[in-house]
Structures are given as structure tokens and as C-alpha cells.
Amino acid sequence: MIVDVLVLGVVGAILGLDTVSFPQAQISRPIVSATLGGAFMGNASVGLMCGVLLELFAHETLPFGASRYPEWGSASPIAGAAAAAGAAVGSVPMALLFAVPFGLLTASVGGWSMVQLRNLNARLAHRRLDALARGSARTVVGLQVAGASADLVRGGIVAVGAATIALPTVRWIAVQPAPLAPYAIPMLAALGGGVAAGAAWKMFHATAGTRWFGLAGLAIGVALVAALAR
Amino acid sequence: MAARVLPLATRLAIVSRLFAVQASWNYEILIGNGIGFCVEPALRLLPGGAGGDAYRASLARQSQYFNAHPYLASFAVGALARAELDGQPPERIERFRTALCGPLGSVGDRLVWVGLLPTCSFASLALFGLGASPLVCVLAFLLMYNAGHVSLRLWGLQMGWANGFGVAAALGHPILRMGPVWLARAGTLLAGMAVPLTVMRLVNGGGIARTGVTLLAAAAGAGTLVLFHGRVEGWRLALLAGFAALVLFLLRHA
Numbered sequence: 001m002i003v004d005v006l007v008l009g010v011v012g013a014i015l016g017l018d019t020v021s022f023p024q025a026q027i028s029r030p031i032v033s034a035t036l037g038g039a040f041m042g043n044a045s046v047g048l049m050c051g052v053l054l055e056l057f058a059h060e061t062l063p064f065g066a067s068r069y070p071e072w073g074s075a076s077p078i079a080g081a082a083a084a085a086g087a088a089v090g091s092v093p094m095a096l097l098f099a100v101p102f103g104l105l106t107a108s109v110g111g112w113s114m115v116q117l118r119n120l121n122a123r124l125a126h127r128r129l130d131a132l133a134r135g136s137a138r139t140v141v142g143l144q145v146a147g148a149s150a151d152l153v154r155g156g157i158v159a160v161g162a163a164t165i166a167l168p169t170v171r172w173i174a175v176q177p178a179p180l181a182p183y184a185i186p187m188l189a190a191l192g193g194g195v196a197a198g199a200a201w202k203m204f205h206a207t208a209g210t211r212w213f214g215l216a217g218l219a220i221g222v223a224l225v226a227a228l229a230r
Numbered sequence: 231m232a233a234r235v236l237p238l239a240t241r242l243a244i245v246s247r248l249f250a251v252q253a254s255w256n257y258e259i260l261i262g263n264g265i266g267f268c269v270e271p272a273l274r275l276l277p278g279g280a281g282g283d284a285y286r287a288s289l290a291r292q293s294q295y296f297n298a299h300p301y302l303a304s305f306a307v308g309a310l311a312r313a314e315l316d317g318q319p320p321e322r323i324e325r326f327r328t329a330l331c332g333p334l335g336s337v338g339d340r341l342v343w344v345g346l347l348p349t350c351s352f353a354s355l356a357l358f359g360l361g362a363s364p365l366v367c368v369l370a371f372l373l374m375y376n377a378g379h380v381s382l383r384l385w386g387l388q389m390g391w392a393n394g395f396g397v398a399a400a401l402g403h404p405i406l407r408m409g410p411v412w413l414a415r416a417g418t419l420l421a422g423m424a425v426p427l428t429v430m431r432l433v434n435g436g437g438i439a440r441t442g443v444t445l446l447a448a449a450a451g452a453g454t455l456v457l458f459h460g461r462v463e464g465w466r467l468a469l470l471a472g473f474a475a476l477v478l479f480l481l482r483h484a
Contacts, residue, residue: 023249024300026347026375031354035364044364052358052367052428055351057465062343065297065335066257070465097479101472104465121256125263132263132293135286140266140293147254173480180479186444187475189432193425193444194451195464200352200421201456203344207414217422222445224360224423225430229441 004041005163008081011036012159013152016074016110019063021151028073030054034080034103046087046095047080049185053100054079054107056192059199071110074155075162079103082166090174093184098173099166100188106162113154121147234315236272236391243271244307248383251307252300259295265307266293272311288314291323297331299338304383306330308390309397316394326395333398337406342382345413350375352420359427 015036018028027033031051038047054076061069079099086095124146125132131139178184204210236244251264269292276284292314298306309330313323354371362370389400429448430441455464 020255021250021253024252025372025379026350027372029351029371031351031358031371032368035368039364048358048364048367049432052355052432055355056425056428057468059348059351060463060465062347064339064343065299066260094479097472097476101469101476104469104472108466108469118256121254122258125254125256125258132266133290135288135290135293137270137280137285137289140263140270140289143254143263144250144267145253147256148250151253173476176480178479178482180482184475184479186433186440186447188472189429190444190447190451191464191468191471192432193429193448194455195468196355196428197421197425197448197452198455198459198464200348200418200425201452202459203348204414204418204421207411207418210414210418213415214418214422217419217424218426219422221356221359221423221426225426225441225445226438229430229438 001167004081004085004167005160007040008037008078008163009156009160011040011077012074012162013156015077016071016155016158017148017152019071019073019155020114021148028071028076030058030072030076030079030103033073033076034083037077037080037082038084040077041081041084041088043084043087046084046092049092050080050083050096050099050103051076053096053188053192054103056196057104059196059203062203068111068115070104070107071114071155071158072107074110074158075103075106078106078159078162078166081163082170085167086170086174089171090176091178091181093181094176094178095170095174096188097181097184098170102162102166102170106158106166109162110155110158113158114151117147117150117154120150234312236311237275240271240275241387244268244311244387245384247271248304248307248387251303259293260297261300261303262294262296265296265303265310268303268307269311269314273314275315287320291320291327294327296327298334299342301342301379301382302334302338302386304386305390305397305401306334308387308392309394310390312391312394318395322395329398333401337401337410340410341406341413342379345410345417346375346378349413349417349420350378352417352424355424355428356420359424359429359431361431 015028015033034051035048038044083095083099128139247268254263273285273288274280354367358367390397393400
């Protein structure tokens with residue numbers, strides 16, 4: 001398990017770096033990073049299910065500049081890995097019922113850690129304002145490298161901490177007898193679907209004409225569900 | 231303004247640095263240091279070269295407070311590099327730099343964070359709902375999103391460099407003006423499709439009845455969140471509800 005935790009720590013550090021510092025290619029999005037975490041633990045499909053559920057919630061948390069938002073990059077691979085680790089020994093629904101809220105909690109902790117990092121970067125920049133005012137290239141490059149390095153370490157700490165808790169816990173939870181387990185995924189899907197639909201309305205309703213596009217999409221979606229869900 | 235070509239090596243150095251423009255993001259100067267970091271390769275072309283008086287004065291100017299969307303910062307980087315190499319008066323460059331912050335932030339937020347990102351996400355969720363494999367869902371999202379992301383950074387640098395102080399007019403380009411509108415429409419269409427399809431696949435095996443009940447519950451949740459817009463965050467409620475359900479499910483047996 002120690003090797004798993006350490007590798008997941010490295011994955012979480014790299015994906016956490018993507019959220020803000022480098023390269024912001026959205027490999028940190030839950031649908032990508034949780035799938036990667038699941039694949040690392042040998043079950044990409046369960047990782048994807050976990051990633052899809054987290055992705056639904058992520059629509060409500062857009063990464064606007066200075067605002068505080070959940071940091072998905074270091075949280076999602078751990079959630080995906082936890083879901084896959086639980087599924088390997090026991091029930092998929094119970095593994096997801098632990099992994100998804102745990103992913104949300106870890107993302108929230110990751111968001112808090114980013115605020116601390118920004119404060120640290122501010123202190124570093126403040127101490128070097130004179131050097132910046134002199135046009136020191138070394139200072140400019142040094143601040144960028146220090147910021148990125150600190151972000152990498154931050155993501156790694158969040159991921160290692162989360163993986164250390166999540167992997168043994170999910171392996172215990174997934175094997176517990178739970179008669180209500182069949183309701184776990186529908187409950188998570190209803191929560192995620194509700195949050196994503198509400199977020200879509202918040203994001204798009206101010207743009208002219210979107211109501212009709214939304215209704216058309218819903219009609220197509222419901223028609224496909226009626227045709228396929230048999 | 232004399233025609234000027236940015237050497238390929240300099241252009242490549244700037245492009246690679248643009249991906250790390252936010253590495254030292256902080257509450258003191260925001261991405262100011264990142265702008266200096268990205269413009270720096272161009273400043274080496276100033277009279278006196280790297281370390282010369284002109285270089286140091288320009289780098290000091292470019293490393294002050296700045297705020298913009300990280301992708302659209304490339305417009306500023308191109309335009310500011312051009313202004314510095316054209317020898318524009320420092321006070322004019324500083325005024326121009328200040329004026330760029332607002333538009334590059336608001337346009338970028340609407341185009342990317344509220345446009346491109348959710349649209350690509352809903353598209354990949356729709357693919358998941360239609361039964362796509364993990365690889366297809368992940369690759370589709372990354373390819374769609376980064377086609378827009380990388381193009382925007384490269385185009386921004388080119389537009390900024392080509393237009394210099396005139397880059398403000400370039401911000402009226404149809405892509406930046408109408409792009410958010412069309413992305414919002416596409417995003418809404420895809421959201422309408424993706425949510426039911428995603429729920430259907432997640433409750434796989436539950437049949438039409440279970441999918442329908444789950445969708446009705448999701449619709450009720452969405453309606454509640456819209457009603458309490460700005461006062462309630464759904465993901466925080468879901469976190470609490472998820473852990474509460476976990477405890478309940480475990481205790482139900484015990």
C-alpha cells in the first residue's frame with residue numbers, strides 16, 4: 001500500500017500543478033484525473049464512474065481568478081483510485097459512496113491549501129519587490145520556479161494525506177454488508193445531476209436564446225434515455 | 231509602426247512560458263510577475279541585450295501588478311513585447327498595461343471558464359452517457375478543450391504582437407465577441423442532453439423506472455439550487471449528504 005500511496009502522491013502533485021500553475025490543460029478535471037487514478041488501481045471504468053460523478057459537481061465550482069474553489073487535481077485521482085480499490089475487494093456502490101464525498105472533501109482541503117500557497121507566494125513577492133523594481137531577471141524567474149515548486153509539493157502533500165486515509169478506509173467499507181447499497185449510486189447520480197443542471201442554468205441563463213437550446217437538449221436527452229434505458 | 235518579426239526562438243520561448251504564466255499567482259501582484267516572465271525573452275532583443283539598462287527598465291515595468299485570464303494574458307504579452315521593442319514611452323506602456331487588465335479578465339472568464347470548459351465537459355459526459363469507454367471520454371474531453379485552449383494562447387500572442395497598442399480593437403474580434411454566446415448555447419444544448427444520459431448510465435441496470443425516479447430527484451435538486459441561487463452551494467450539500475448516507479448505510483446493517 002505504501003507504494004500505491006507514494007505513486008498516487010506523485011500523480012496528485014502533477015495533476016494538482018495543472019489546476020493553476022502549469023499547464024492548465026485541464027488534465028486535473030475529475031473526468032480525466034479520477035479515471036487515471038482508477039486505471040492506476042486496475043479499474044479505469046470504476047475510476048471513470050467516480051470521475052463522472054465528481055465532474056457533475058465540478059460544474060458548480062469554476063476557477064475564477066482570486067476566488068476560492070475546490071482543487072480537483074490532487075483530489076480526483078485519489079477518489080478514483082479509492083473507488084477502484086474498493087471495487088476490487090467488495091461492493092462498487094459502497095466504494096463510490098465513500099470515494100465521491102471523500103473526493104469532494106479532499107478537493108475542499110486542496111482549495112484551502114491553494115489559498116495558503118497564494119499567501120506564501122505573496123510574501124515571497126513582497127520581499128522581492130525591490131529586486132523586481134530593479135528589473136532582476138533572476139528574481140522574476142526565481143519567483144515563477146518557487147511558486148510552481150511549492151504548488152507541486154502542496155498537491156503532493158494533499159494527495160499523499162488523502163490516499164493514506166482513503167485506501168484502507170474504502171477497503172474496509174466496501175466489504176461491509178449494506179442492504180441499502182443498491183440505492184447508493186442512484187442517490188449520488190441524483191445529487192450530481194441536480195448540481196450540474198442547476199450549475200448549467202446559473203452559467204448560461206443570462207445568454208439570449210439559451211433556454212431554447214437547453215430545452216432542445218433536454219428533449220433529445222430524454223428521448224435517448226427512453227429509447228436506451230430498457 | 232514599423233513591420234517587425236519576432237525571431238522563432240524568442241516566440242517559442244514566450245509560448246512555452248505562457249503555459250506557466252500563473253506559476254507565482256499571489257494576492258500581492260497577481261500574475262504581474264508571470265507577465266514579466268513571459269515577456270522577458272523578447273526584452274533580450276532591446277538595445278544593450280539581456281541585462282542592459284533598457285532590458286532592466288522594461289522588465290521592471292512588466293513585472294508589476296497585472297490581472298487577466300491566464301489564456302488571454304497572451305494578448306497582453308504579445309502587445310507589451312511589441313510596445314517595448316518599438317521603444318514606446320514608458321508612461322504610455324504603463325497606462326496601456328493598466329487598461330488591458332479588465333477586458334482580458336472578463337472576456338476570458340466568459341469565453342473559457344463559462345464557455346469552453348463546461349461545454350467540453352458536458353460533451354464528454356454525453357459521450358459517457360452514450361456508452362463511450364474511459365479512453366474515449368478522457369481523450370474527447372482533452373482534445374476538444376485543448377484545441378481551444380492552445381489555439382487561444384497562440385492566437386492571442388500573434389494578435390498582441392501584430393497589433394501592439396491596437397490590440398484593444400482586436401478584442402472586438404467575432405471569436406471574442408460572439409464566442410461566449412455560441413459556447414453558452416452549445417453548452418446548454420449539451421447539458422440538456424448530458425445530464426439525463428449520464429444519470430441513465432450511472433444507474434445502469436435499473437431500467438427506465440429507476441432512471442426516471444433518479445432524474446426527477448435530480449430535477450427537484452436543480453430547481454432548489456436555482457431557487458436558492460447564491461445562498462446555497464450544491465457540492466457542499468452533496469458532501470454532507472454523501473457522508474450522512476454512508477454512515478446511515480453502514481449503521482442500517484449494524
